[in-house]
Amino acid sequence: MKTIPTLYEWTGNIQTFETLFTKFYDKVLKDDLLEEVFKHMSPEHIKHVAHFVAEVFGGPKLYTTEDHGSHSKMIGEHIGKMLTEQKRQRWVQLLLQTADEIGLKSDPEFRSAFVGYLEWGSRLAVINSQLTENTMVESEPMPKWGWGETGGPYIQK
Template sequence: MKTLPTLYEWAGDMPTFEQLFSQFYHHVLQDEELGPLFRNMAPEHVMHVAHFVAEVFGGSKLYTTEDGGSHAKMIGQHMGKMLTEAQRQRWMLLLLRIADEIGLKNDPEFRSALVGYLEWGTRLAVINSHLPTNPMAHDAPMPRWGWGETGGPYLPGDE
């Protein structure tokens, strides 16, 4: 029986994720709508996001081991940002455009999984950006994304 590669393996490797997010945030900083949100981001932000998404997609646990991150910490980064749906959509549009520009795999199955994760994650970011406290338990596991699973309907507090 053939073993399916993880989304991380299918996408490439860590340099693929680093290139994706490095080029993406370069464009974000120049974007009229998103630039102000990220103008003061920490220099390590780009690598943290690359490591986070790579780990979620089945790659090395660089975000949780080397970056000292957790799912709760990532959720906490969005607290109080008061993100809008327009900003979320712009974020998605730019990231998918950069994915095309760098030649990220474009087969329908991979892109469906990628878009599914980005939709899920960005919608959670918007929800959590309007909350006064982090709903995520500090020891909550990192999300794992695969080739098409869903976690069922969204229920507040289930992040």
């Protein structure tokens, strides 16, 4: 029986994620709408985002181990940023454009999972950006994203 690869494995490796986000943030810093949000990002920002998404997609736990990050810490990065729907849409648009440019796999199943995560995560970022404090506890687990598992506010924990 064949083992189903993780989204991380399907994507490639950590270099794929680092290339994707390096090229993506190059675009962001030249974008009239997004540049103001990211112009003061730390030098480590790109690496942290690449590691975060790779880990969420089933890759090595570089974000939580090397970067000393957590889901709560990532949520905290968005608090008070007052992101708009227009900025969210542009962020997703530029990331998908970059994915095409670097040759990220384009099969419908992968792209559905990839876009699903971008929509979910970017919408959470907008919601959290309207808050003045991070209410997520540090022990909240990292999200895990796969080929189409359902979740949501209606699931009882």
